[in-house]
Amino acid sequence: MKRKAIINAHVIDPVLGLDGVSNIYIKGKNIEHVGEQAPEKFTADITVDANGLYAFPGITDLAVYLREPGQERKGTIESELEAAVSAGVTSVVCMPEPACPIDNMPMVNLMRKRIKAEKKARGIFIGAATQELKGKKLTNMGGLKFAQCVGVSNQREPFQDMRSLRLAIEYAATFNLPLYFHPIDPALSPEGGVHEGAIATRMGLPAIPAAAEMTMIASILALLEELQTPVHLCRISAASSVDLIRRAKGRGLPVTADVAAHQLFLTDMDISDYNPLCHVQPPLRGERDKEALRAGLVDGTIDAICSDHQPHDIDAKLAPFQQTEPGISGIETLLPLTMRLVEEGVLTRLQAIQLLSTNPANITNRSRGSLKKGSSADIVLYDPNETWEVDVEQLSSKGKNTPFQGWSFTGQVEKTYVKGKQVFNR
């Protein structure tokens, strides 16, 4: 087995409680030891001097749409996995979507095979909760579990009614599959809508009130009072939702939640020029919501930051706002935006890695997200001093739909390792 030593790195690992210079010793695919001294009888075949670089466990991105199979003009497994590892993401959690519903075993197996062949990031799968995401008939969740799905979801598609939702949670729990729930009330969420308020009114765009999210969270929390089975809340956007989740967690309900990175920086002000790049679902909300989401990260109400990566071809965005498809190609700005929160003093370094790597790995029931002995050697080496600017033409993702074009960041991924193997080198 090959032995690798990454020495003199500034190691950030919330599980080990480490935020300082140390060495990482890797044997084959796994971490052998993190510490100043090499383990006994350890002689490295390769030594990487990471002086001046941060080293932290690879990111698990809880929401990635690879677009393959089916929508290769928006993104391919090859392009999106390259984008992932270039940005420190070592595990992509593939979400079902209507064009690629991940609702049967062969589909999961096909995608897994294609992802493995790339030898880049790992694929983790969330299966569909209902067939073709139509909200009616349940999928073969036993089979999805057998194909190693870690949860089920109906993505942003609605369940037929409260009964279907409750049964989906219960049936999924039979196989220890948590429901990944997008709290979006369809009737309160008109297509092409933006956050209800003065800006939506001024622009004459359909309005989505914060209650579209809050009522669904309240409903599912009511179901959980009885069922007491884990549910993960996807892409929280409103201050009122953060309050609800905080109280539910206080009462011990088995609920976790994530937020998309763009919600922590953009608000409805950013769509004032009908900017289709800021068309997302749930919509960008107000300044107060943005601050509440940030506070939710700090106090642990929100467990993870994800990219909600939705690459699009340009035609999907080149139309009047309401006619454009929602979503941001976000995987390459996930880490930069999160580190910006550290720069701004909102989060500590340890909290940032907790929210990007440790917690999402735990949510998906994976013992990664840490560099402790025996963990898979999924590691990011990051230069905290390198300054760069987002240039859409330089993005690895096929989707160039980012509103962060021209943003300047300090800090960049230098190398990425998955299972001890280097999969990216700048």
Add this chain to the structure above:
Amino acid sequence: MSHQFLSPGPLPASLQLTPEGQLKHFLTIEGIPPLLLEAILDRAEQFIDIPSKKQRKAPLLRGKTVVNLFFENSTRTRTTFELAAQRLSADIINLDIRTSATAKGESLLDTIRNLEAMDVDMFVIRHQHSGAAHFLARYCSPEISVINAGDGNHSHPTQAMLDMLTIRQYKKEFPPLKVAIVGDIRHSRVARSQIHALNTLCAGEVRVIGPRTLIPAGIEKMGVNVFHDLDEGLDDVDVVIMLRLQNERMETALLPSAHEYYKRYGLTQDALKCAKSDAIVMHPGPANRGVEIDSEVADGSQSVIMQQVTNGIAVRMAIMSMVIASQAELHS
């Protein structure tokens, strides 16, 4: 097309002015300086003053091609634009897009590109989606001007300008005026444009009146006072603007019935007594008599609805001639 083309782009308000502050496009009232709004009204007055029919045809748009690009049904607005272009001696093409290319899946951008290839000078666009005119102005070639004939719920600036002209004709000055806009504010691009225009021209007070389901969130930030009671809202106003109520509002649970709406918000002679005795009554048309307005009022002595229609042609002539003039300056 390069992705660099995508936003963030200029706001509609800044996109429509040339560096010298002249009208290049006419997309929204928002952001147009008061002097320029007054200039549009003055120019429109000149077109009204042209006395006899024979002299009516001005050569200002001779040799220019105007395309009426209507993605939404509107006979009246389209006709006035057509007439305005004809009186300025332009060639005009009407395209009813609802039944043509885009229905077959062609994108708005492709439609534009095809028309551009025909050497067009001006687009007049009506579209069901907010921001469509802004989109068109952003992506069409720079020597073409875009006039917004109504986009979604966002803006209908030529309608607002003809309303301002009508108000000015009857009331002379804006600062002392109290103006009430009554009805479906939520779905009204006309109301939004009127609010911007009235506030830019320094009207004393702008009120909106309607049931809570038809008043959109945060409208007060546009500079209006909100009333839910008709009599209270009409108290002492100089101008009453009634909005058209679409029948589908009853089907989508925003309102219970036309009957109840008429009882609470319909403008009758009785309700009109709350306003100043010399108040004028306006309606962008076509009016639903017996729903938002009583026939007696619509045809009554205080109604200026017919004057609005007449002014519509003059205002559109004014705007068309101004954008063409600034285009000529820009590319000379």
